[in-house]
Amino acid sequence: MNATAILAATGAVAAIAAVLGGVLGWVATRLRSDPDALVERIDALLPQTQCAQCRYPGCRPYAEAIAKGEADIDRCPPGGETTVHALAALLDREPRPVDPQYGITRAPRVALIDEDRCIGCALCLPACPVDAIVGAPRLMHTVIAAHCTGCDLCLAPCPVDCISMVAPADGQPGRAAA
Amino acid sequence: MDAALAQPPHVIAGFTVPRVMFQVLGALLPVLAVQIHLFGLRPLLLVAVAAIVALACEALALHLRQRSVRPSLRDGSVLVTAALLALAVPPTLPLWQLALGATVAVLLAKHAYGGLGQNPFNPAMVGYAVLLVSFPLEMTRWPAPGGAWDAMTGATALDTLRTGLRQSYTMQEIQAGPAFGHIGATGGEWINLAALAGGLYLLARRIVRWHIPLAMLAGIAVPAALFHVFDPGAHASASFHLAAGATMLGAFFIATDPVSAATSDRGRLVYGAGIGLLTWIIRAWGAFPDGVAFAVLIMNLAVPLIDRYTVPRIYGHSG
Amino acid sequence: MKLRGLRLDSHKSRPLERPIRVVPPPATLVLALDQGSGEDALPVVRPGDSVRTGSVVAAASGAAAALHSPVSGTVREIAVRPTPRGASRCIVIENDGRDDPVAPAAPVDWRAMEGTALIEHVAAAGTAGLGGAAFPSATKLALARAADAELLLLNGAECEPWICCDAALMRERAADVVLGAQVMLAASGAQRCLIAIEDDKPEAIAAIQSAARAATDERIEVRVLPAVFPLGAEGPLVAAVTGREVPHDGWPPQVGVVCQNVGTAAAVARLVQDGRPVTTRIVTVTGSGVKQPANVEACIGTPVGELVAACGGYTAEGARRIAGGSLTGRSLAGDDVPVTKGVNCILLATDADLPARAAEMPCIRCGDCATVCPAGLLPQQLHVAARSDDSAALARFGLSACIECGCCDYVCPSAIPLTVRFRAARERQHLADLERRRAREAKARYERHQRRLAEQAEAEREAFDDARRRARGPDSGGR
Incomplete structure (x- = not known):
């Protein structure tokens, strides 16, 4: 083989490499995945109970942690298997059971305030991540069942333990298939 | 009351998959008749061998997959596969090669994918293609019509x-x-x-x-x-x-x-x-x-x- | 527009051999609050209240029309009872047999009334779609009025096998249908009325045509359609008559059409003739399980058993009870299930009438289902999507456009219960949608909550800084 042929072949390969490299580079800048977009997509798969069982202060912070690679996808007991599978599909990871250290998956529940025992301390109002409790200091409080995500976060602040978790009434979201 | 009957619709036409399959088999009879007329009784032998092998493979596969064997054997779909394969190959094809093709068609092309309704490829054609690439000579020599088939094969x-x-x-x-x-x-x-x-x-x-x-x-x-x-x-x-x-x-x-x-x-x-x-x-x-x-x-x-x-x-x- | 569907044996001739017979009101009536539309009317009586013939016992609400007592008597209880759609709360009324009306019969001077006032009258009378859906007729008329719909389409197609109550009505009470059409034209503001009838009902076509001639109203015409199931369903009917398609997320008035059943038109006619609300309807009682198949006029709330008794009782063969026809009817729990406004037929079917299904086999993708689907769907693909509950595929293949007519089931050579599967998939999708919406709302509230906490913290910090500056006084800077 003569030198011209070798040069020509090398030149051709180099040219192809240059062109393809340029295209790839351009595509990479054009189609760069937006980290915020990823967080949005992860957040959209989370159940939005805002229960903080994942040890993050809400679904959005957990989504950010997953996007950064700080947390695994097995920390969401309310979402259960469904959420893990959806996250696994989105992030191309292996689905795995929810880690029981973060809690167990159970039927949806809503908070119910025993209105006879409520002293109107208002401590549960800021604790509720979705503003599902209405009330004011020294007035009896009540839970808007349709807004309650069943996160349990109002139980701890209540000084008289007048809040309990109950099965949602018929017609409320979360009921079993008819 | 039967739970299935409790749901609408309460009546269906009753034109079943087995009836579809046997109509297809019936429609293949003219092809078989012409082949017999041209090449003698050997095409009939081929169809019979392919059918027996395919039925046996179907039964085996259903048994291994722990499905009920009888209803699926009766649906006739495996017979259509066997008949198509047998009528597509040259009548001179050695019987063991045909049997191999039928086995591949039923076990690999059909049941490996989940049986009736699940196969992405036409089972008879998978069998045919495997035979064609494995035995190119036997698969491309057809007998001259009317003659003694074993003497006068040609392209x-x-x-x-x-x-x-x-x-x-x-x-x-x-x-x-x-x-x-x-x-x-x-x-x-x-x-x-x-x-x-x-x-x-x-x-x-x-x-x-x-x-x-x-x-x-x-x-x-x-x-x-x-x-x-x-x-x-x-x-x-x-x-x-x-x-x-x-x-x-x-x-x-x-x-x-x-x-x-x-x-x-x-x-x-x-x-x-x-x-x-x-x-x-x-x-x-x-x-x-x-x-x-x-x-x-x-x-x-x-x-x-x-x-x-x-x-x-x-x-x-x-x- | 391609008309897809099935040509089926109609099984309608036997009940039509006899005139409509009137079933006397029973001793106890069970008025289901869910009259067939899936929503409950709001009861306005209590146990122990006495009611008179025509008293309102439940008020209209959403997709439920108002409900009136067909007899005078006493409310015994309000309790959940089996109904044609499964179970619903029902008002149980003891009939005192006096038939004491709440108001004397008085004709309504409808020609002098405004459209909206007429619609109010129709609503107050509890008029609901007597074709089977039992959707409040007044709501449809009001929608048509708001959308300036030009065509009133009266549905006398009655495409489903076994059902012939509309055929009987059109034969015997054609004048009522035409009068009802005139009233509804006035109420809806539509310019013309087509009465759609399938070509296997020549007597009904002739009766309506002569009644329209007698009324000398050029706006009313008969449109003869081929006898194809499910042409009587609203979407296919609009397409067959006008060539227009109702948007999948919309109403017929959006394409200038308002559909009403011919039975509903006759009920409106009776309303303007004597001012009485809807308390009876015509029901086909048929099948080999009943001795004398017939069309009967019965009070809403009459138990099915009384209807069968009025038709000579059961034959010796055991029969299944179905409310509706053989394709879309619902199985009934027993003889005590009451007639509602949505019950057009009681089919007492023996095994000879409706042979048992063959065993289910795998789908072979033959596509016969797609050739008959009136919605233009690919049931074979939906079947796969429903099996894996794949929301995206179910949406892509148009699950929401399925009208559950049962045509795909009927032709499926593998005897797959497709309609049942699709309904189940739809319910699961509906629940998943609710769950998604709930999550979205919870997220929005959470974000508001977080924002408010941040604003409060900011405000507190500023207040603290202010206070500190003030405490230090103007000369503190010299420290």
């Missing part, structure tokens, strides 16, 4: 055509040879006519719908006619292509296998046309004399794509 018309064109003979010189009949191959044209008759019966009984056969025949005939007009010396006519090889059997019995075909009307037109075009391309330029089996398998591969882009417009949805 088929399609094969002669291709070899001849490679050696720069013209169409007229090639078609003067003994393998050619009035329009297609000597015996092949009668087999194709018989398959056409059976196919028209299936169309009339609405077992198959017109989309796939028409599209496939058009897919062969249109390019064949165009090339024949521009270069008659190097390309066979459309009528030759329609009457040669497995054209009619493919158009009405093989490509119309609903399990492995596209499923919407438009999709079936695309699918059929694709099979026809590929068949013609493989015949004209490919390495194998007939292209129906490979064309069907290639278009089987394209079915998910076709199905995705040919969803019909839904009532009340624009565009």
